[in-house]
Amino acid sequence: xxxxxxxxxxxxxxxxxxxxxxxxxxxxxxxxxxxxxxxxxxxxxxxxxxxxxxxxxxxxxxxxxxxxxxxxxxxxxxxxxxxxxxxxxxxxxxxxxxxxxxxxxxxxxx
Amino acid sequence: xxxxxxxxxxxxxxxxxxxxxxxxxxxxxxxxxxxxxxxxxxxxxxxxxxxxxxxxxxxxxxxxxxxxxxxxxxxxxxxxxxxxxxxxxxxxxxxxxxxxxxxxxxxxxxxxxxxxxxxxxxxxxxxxxxxxxxxxxxxxxxxxxxxxxxxxxxxxxxxxxxxxxxxxxxxxxxxxxxxxxxxxxxxxxxxxxxxxxxxxxxxxxxxxxxxxxxxxxxxxxxxxxxxxxxxxxxxxxxxxxxxxxxxxxxxxxxxxxxxxxxxxxxx
Numbered sequence: 001x002x003x004x005x006x007x008x009x010x011x012x013x014x015x016x017x018x019x020x021x022x023x024x025x026x027x028x029x030x031x032x033x034x035x036x037x038x039x040x041x042x043x044x045x046x047x048x049x050x051x052x053x054x055x056x057x058x059x060x061x062x063x064x065x066x067x068x069x070x071x072x073x074x075x076x077x078x079x080x081x082x083x084x085x086x087x088x089x090x091x092x093x094x095x096x097x098x099x100x101x102x103x104x105x106x107x108x109x110x
Numbered sequence: 111x112x113x114x115x116x117x118x119x120x121x122x123x124x125x126x127x128x129x130x131x132x133x134x135x136x137x138x139x140x141x142x143x144x145x146x147x148x149x150x151x152x153x154x155x156x157x158x159x160x161x162x163x164x165x166x167x168x169x170x171x172x173x174x175x176x177x178x179x180x181x182x183x184x185x186x187x188x189x190x191x192x193x194x195x196x197x198x199x200x201x202x203x204x205x206x207x208x209x210x211x212x213x214x215x216x217x218x219x220x221x222x223x224x225x226x227x228x229x230x231x232x233x234x235x236x237x238x239x240x241x242x243x244x245x246x247x248x249x250x251x252x253x254x255x256x257x258x259x260x261x262x263x264x265x266x267x268x269x270x271x272x273x274x275x276x277x278x279x280x281x282x283x284x285x286x287x288x289x290x291x292x293x294x295x296x297x298x299x300x301x302x303x304x305x306x307x308x309x310x311x312x313x314x315x316x317x318x319x320x321x322x323x324x325x326x327x328x329x330x331x332x333x334x335x336x337x338x339x340x341x342x343x344x345x346x347x348x349x350x351x352x353x354x355x356x357x358x359x360x361x362x363x364x365x366x367x368x369x370x371x372x373x374x375x376x377x
Contacts, residue, residue, distance in 0.1 A: 003309045035353045049336050056256055056329060076309060083302040100291050 001073065008077045009084050012040070016088050034092055041089050044082040051075035256329045265293075265337040287345055294338030300331035 016037065023033040051071050058065060090097050159165050269290065276286040304324050311321060343350050354360045 002313050005306075005309060005313075031352075031356050035356045038350075038353050039357060045339060049332065049339075052329075052332055053336070056258065060255065060258075076305075079302075079305050080309070083306065086298050086302065100288055100295070 003073075003076050003080075005080050008080050012081055012084050012088075037085065037088055037092060041082070041085040044078050044085055048075055048078035048082050051078070256326070256333070258333060261330065261333045262337055265334065265341075269337075269341050290338065290341050290345060293334065294342050297331050297335035297338045301328060301335045304328040304331065 019028065019033045019036055022028045023030055052075050055068070055071055055075060058068065272281060272286050272289055275281040276283060304327050308321070308324055308328060310316075311318065311324075
């Protein structure tokens with residue numbers, strides 16, 4: 001079993017480009033574009049982190065279950081998605097992200 | 111020293127407290143999860159007190175067998191128990207399980223490892239994917255504890271502290287949010303980078319001494335990420351609720367009442 005990195009990422013890249021272009025062409029509102037991706041990041045987080053948490057608990061308790069393998073697989077694949085959607089999240093909230101990192105610099109310049 | 115400086119000093123001690131509550135389990139131990147290596151060993155950290163088998167791997171096996179001692183049989187002094195999740199079965203026969211790594215090495219080529227120890231393999235019944243050595247039983251379990259509770263308590267305590275400061279007016283909302291946004295970013299960044307690195311190493315079949323440390327820090331930073339995300343949701347609770355309103359049309363009951371009132375008023 002080899003973990004795919006491109007295959008799970010591709011539909012999300014295409015999906016983001018679609019909703020972004022729809023928003024830019026004013027076919028959908030910005031709030032819809034933003035909230036669709038907030039929902040996706042929430043779901044990816046829920047599945048990936050949930051699977052990771054179950055795996056950690058199983059590990060700490062020393063329990064081996066047959067579900068361990070598929071759980072690990074989906075933890076990794078959804079983790080790849082989560083990384084990608086997190087980048088989109090930063091893109092959506094770019095101004096506040098810049099402010100978060102940049103205010104220290106601005107203060108030192110003053 | 112004014113109040114702000116005192117607070118900064120107090121906050122700066124948080125990482126120190128966190129560091130002291132964690133043990134150094136990520137640093138030491140067998141990087142191949144209890145594979146009983148003979149000289150010269152596989153990882154370059156071979157240490158032997160005289161029996162010809164690496165002490166690090168033996169301590170790893172001992173640690174994991176201690177955790178299973180409740181269920182294992184007390185048949186003989188050298189009764190074998192295998193490490194962690196690799197194989198929960200115990201055998202009353204002979205020596206220490208030589209090839210627990212055959213089934214518990216997280217990224218390695220298990221076929222390689224098991225063949226090198228086939229003479230000692232008495233209980234290797236867990237099936238492995240011989241292509242990459244990755245399967246469900248391959249999750250590392252060398253007795254490493256991920257400090258879920260101490261880290262979570264520290265983070266929640268830290269959040270309650272900054273929330274209290276914000277409520278008292280010592281911290282502005284902007285600063286309060288900024289602290290936790292930076293922390294959650296650090297959590298996502300660390301978990302993401304270590305996770306992607308692990309995928310690359312696993313896909314390439316690369317075994318390094320760093321792998322267990324990477325897994326350890328991936329798990330630790332994931333705790334920061336999870337708790338940080340929950341805090342992030344709490345910080346942005348209104349936009350979070352609005353997400354459901356916008357996407358699914360769920361309406362806040364209070365908001366609905368307000369709308370009805372204003373409609374009545376206008377009429």
